[in-house]
Amino acid sequence: MSPMQAAGETDRETWVHGTEDEDAARPLTPRGILRAARDSGGLAFSIPPVLFILVPIVFAWTQSPGPAAALATAMLLLYGAMFVATCGIGLYPLRVRLLWLALCTLVLLALLPLLGVNVLYMVMFQAMTHVLLLPWRWAVPSMLGVCLLVLVLAIATGVPIAAGLAVMGAVMAWGIGAGIRQQMLQEQLEAAQRRNAVLAVAAERERIGRDLHDLVGHSLTSLIISAQLARRLLETDPPAARDQLEHIEGTVRQALADVRATASGMQTVRAATEIASARTVLATVGIRAEVPTALPPLHDDLAELFGYVIREGVTNIVRHSHAGSAAITVTEDTVTVADDGIGIPHGAARSGLRGLEARVALAGGRLELRSGEDGTALTARMGEAS
Numbered sequence: 001m002s003p004m005q006a007a008g009e010t011d012r013e014t015w016v017h018g019t020e021d022e023d024a025a026r027p028l029t030p031r032g033i034l035r036a037a038r039d040s041g042g043l044a045f046s047i048p049p050v051l052f053i054l055v056p057i058v059f060a061w062t063q064s065p066g067p068a069a070a071l072a073t074a075m076l077l078l079y080g081a082m083f084v085a086t087c088g089i090g091l092y093p094l095r096v097r098l099l100w101l102a103l104c105t106l107v108l109l110a111l112l113p114l115l116g117v118n119v120l121y122m123v124m125f126q127a128m129t130h131v132l133l134l135p136w137r138w139a140v141p142s143m144l145g146v147c148l149l150v151l152v153l154a155i156a157t158g159v160p161i162a163a164g165l166a167v168m169g170a171v172m173a174w175g176i177g178a179g180i181r182q183q184m185l186q187e188q189l190e191a192a193q194r195r196n197a198v199l200a201v202a203a204e205r206e207r208i209g210r211d212l213h214d215l216v217g218h219s220l221t222s223l224i225i226s227a228q229l230a231r232r233l234l235e236t237d238p239p240a241a242r243d244q245l246e247h248i249e250g251t252v253r254q255a256l257a258d259v260r261a262t263a264s265g266m267q268t269v270r271a272a273t274e275i276a277s278a279r280t281v282l283a284t285v286g287i288r289a290e291v292p293t294a295l296p297p298l299h300d301d302l303a304e305l306f307g308y309v310i311r312e313g314v315t316n317i318v319r320h321s322h323a324g325s326a327a328i329t330v331t332e333d334t335v336t337v338a339d340d341g342i343g344i345p346h347g348a349a350r351s352g353l354r355g356l357e358a359r360v361a362l363a364g365g366r367l368e369l370r371s372g373e374d375g376t377a378l379t380a381r382m383g384e385a386s
Helices: 003-012 020-025 030-040 048-063 067-089 094-133 136-157 160-236 238-263 271-284 300-321 351-362
Strands: 288-290 325-330 334-339 365-372 375-382
Touching: 030 067, 048 067, 048 094, 067 094, 094 136, 094 160, 136 160, 160 238, 160 271, 160 300, 238 271, 271 288, 271 300, 271 325, 300 325, 300 334, 300 351, 300 375, 351 365
Parallel strands: 288 325
Antiparallel strands: 325 334, 334 375, 365 375
């Protein structure tokens, strides 16, 4: 168990219904304690056991009626009220809970001169108070220690009812504590599920943003190049300009389909299709392309990942490289897109490369970029995540 986990258990293994800040902000007033008791959901279960306080009250009046019995009755009723409020105090910070437990214990100790051994009948209340106020890992040994001490004293002083109440108190307190712990774990599970849902939404947004960048960026680059070429050819070579316009139309249609598929989480990119697309795009801008005529067998996930690497690499070549040639190399665990251009300019935006690096790392690989005056090489290596 880490220190952080231990600290969390120390502070929170009680009736957990709010955050630590909410607990600290609760007013320590009678009205605030009553509201906390209602919020805890334990108020209805705390009131019926208070009827057992009648047992020591009856013994006090039958043994020595008078001022002492009246004082004992008042103190027992005070203890009963404190016990009812205990479920609400369980929502306060640990220092408040410890202080409340100490006050409850002091009231019982103050009853010793008035009740004598009859104070042992209060063991059930004290045992339950321990599990309601203390963290579970503290409450178990302290509660069992109290019940065992009362059991021994009850047997030694000949008070069998108190001995039975000690055993009953241990069982009831254990059951209550186990129920509280189960409730705490359930609330932690629900909180974790809520956090996971938020993280899943954030991850999906990041995926869609990354995919749209890869897809739309590549398509727009191709469209710009084709449009520029078509404009130059419009007067000198109308048939070639028409071919470029048809290419633009097809690219726009494909980009629209890609965006729709990405938004629905159905986008599939493959190394083979990206190589074919790269050959066309590179040829359009006059870059000689060396691409493999056959690919090694690739798993679907790896084929998709390599497709994204090829797409990003070719997009960067077209945008920045001023290269005369480019080469794409694919093996069973690597893919490289290289050119002989001027390299990626200093200060150029690399959001696409950062997104690609995250994608490759998530798949268990590593993305390498070498860029200089003699060209650029983008390589993804699988099974070598740093």
